[in-house]
Amino acid sequence: MRKIIFSTIFVVLAIFAFSLRSSAQSIEELQAQINNTNNQIEKLNKEIQALSNQIAETGLQKKTLSNAIKDLTLKRNKLIKEREQTEKKITTASLVIKTLDSEIDVKSSILDKSKESLASLIKNLNQQDDQTVFQKLLSQSTMSDLSREYNNVISLNTEIKKYINSVSTQKENLTISKVKKEDEKKNLNTLKASLTAKEIEITANKKEKNTLLIETKNKESNYQKLLAETQKRKDAFEKAIEDYEAQIQFILNPKLIPKEGSGVLSWPLDSILVTSHYGSRWGRFHYGLDFRASIGTPVKSMATGTVMGTGDTDIACKGASFGKWVFIKYNNGLSSTYGHLSSISASVGQSVTAGDVVAYSGNTGSSTGPHLHVAVYASDGVKVATVPSKSCGGKIFTQPISALSAYLNPGLYLPKLLASMIKK
Numbered sequence: 001m002r003k004i005i006f007s008t009i010f011v012v013l014a015i016f017a018f019s020l021r022s023s024a025q026s027i028e029e030l031q032a033q034i035n036n037t038n039n040q041i042e043k044l045n046k047e048i049q050a051l052s053n054q055i056a057e058t059g060l061q062k063k064t065l066s067n068a069i070k071d072l073t074l075k076r077n078k079l080i081k082e083r084e085q086t087e088k089k090i091t092t093a094s095l096v097i098k099t100l101d102s103e104i105d106v107k108s109s110i111l112d113k114s115k116e117s118l119a120s121l122i123k124n125l126n127q128q129d130d131q132t133v134f135q136k137l138l139s140q141s142t143m144s145d146l147s148r149e150y151n152n153v154i155s156l157n158t159e160i161k162k163y164i165n166s167v168s169t170q171k172e173n174l175t176i177s178k179v180k181k182e183d184e185k186k187n188l189n190t191l192k193a194s195l196t197a198k199e200i201e202i203t204a205n206k207k208e209k210n211t212l213l214i215e216t217k218n219k220e221s222n223y224q225k226l227l228a229e230t231q232k233r234k235d236a237f238e239k240a241i242e243d244y245e246a247q248i249q250f251i252l253n254p255k256l257i258p259k260e261g262s263g264v265l266s267w268p269l270d271s272i273l274v275t276s277h278y279g280s281r282w283g284r285f286h287y288g289l290d291f292r293a294s295i296g297t298p299v300k301s302m303a304t305g306t307v308m309g310t311g312d313t314d315i316a317c318k319g320a321s322f323g324k325w326v327f328i329k330y331n332n333g334l335s336s337t338y339g340h341l342s343s344i345s346a347s348v349g350q351s352v353t354a355g356d357v358v359a360y361s362g363n364t365g366s367s368t369g370p371h372l373h374v375a376v377y378a379s380d381g382v383k384v385a386t387v388p389s390k391s392c393g394g395k396i397f398t399q400p401i402s403a404l405s406a407y408l409n410p411g412l413y414l415p416k417l418l419a420s421m422i423k424k
Helices: 002-060 065-130 133-138 143-216 220-246
Strands: 274-276 279-281 284-286 289-292 298-300 305-312 324-330 334-344 357-361 371-378 382-389 395-402
Touching (some): 002 065, 065 143, 065 220, 143 220, 220 382, 305 334, 324 357, 324 395
Antiparallel strands (some): 274 289, 298 357, 305 324, 334 371, 382 395
16 A cells, blocks of 8 residues: 555656746746846846936026037937837836746646646555555454554545645645736736837837927027927916816815825825925925826826716917826815826716826926926815816817916825935
């Protein structure tokens, strides 16, 4: 009996070793490809950082036509590198999924063979010489033989328990691998959407550069005149909006909104760096928080709620307001607007929960560089409205409009802001 037990164990171990050997080479090859792709991603990271530094330097220089063209060119080159980086990340994710597939196949094979061997072991022990284990025990002529057979049965029971535990462990590992695979697929879909957002922005960037050259006829004097007109229109638009919102009658009821410091909102981005706070800024009041976010960064809902509106103010008044925006009303008494987006993935009426991707960050509207603007309000004091704009040739535009008293500091409802999360 003991011979049968250990011969079966040997068979199972042999299956395990063979399965590992047969898959090791393919897994190693995939891992080599993953490492190679990750090295390429790291190289692109350095190139993107170098371009970011050049863009920052250009932004500090005098606003001339040549610098504007240079800035657009650098931003386009950066976007192309970011798109290439995203493609590499998609490749890495695909390779990881292949690796997980291979590992799952190995574990499934071991699991199946182990079950078959265990079943065969039990069957052989019970049917050897057409006698059950119990009959063998009763048929022993001496106490010594009975004791030996009894110990064999105990040994069998121990080995069976070991195999059962082994099978359970393999099942658990298989489940973990499947969860990892599902997460990789989810990340892959997010990367694809991010890539699409970058491609859209590259096209818009190229169009903006061509438009600028046409409008200025490549003359510095024409560019300075255009710059002055744009700034004048932007200032007039912002003042008109603020005057309009100041007229809205609203009394904030603290009982209808969460307590300050309650942390009821989650971060809208995976990586947090605040570049501009809520409050006075550049001689005006900044009604929100600005976060660093390169073009195409996934923007997420901060709580459970409903998407109440989406739009693009650049259609009616380019460079004067939110640009592409998403407005969400949460179930906790708060609402928020995301501004300066490159693309929008959510639709009006859609239910969302914290962490759901609703858009991708960009550089649309009144923006000096890629970032995410987040405004938070008491829900009772804000709504999506369509109003005329004298500063933009009497055009009609649509965006979230709030009573000034309904604006809230987003930092009071987000998780605790650490010193490392604030731009110095």
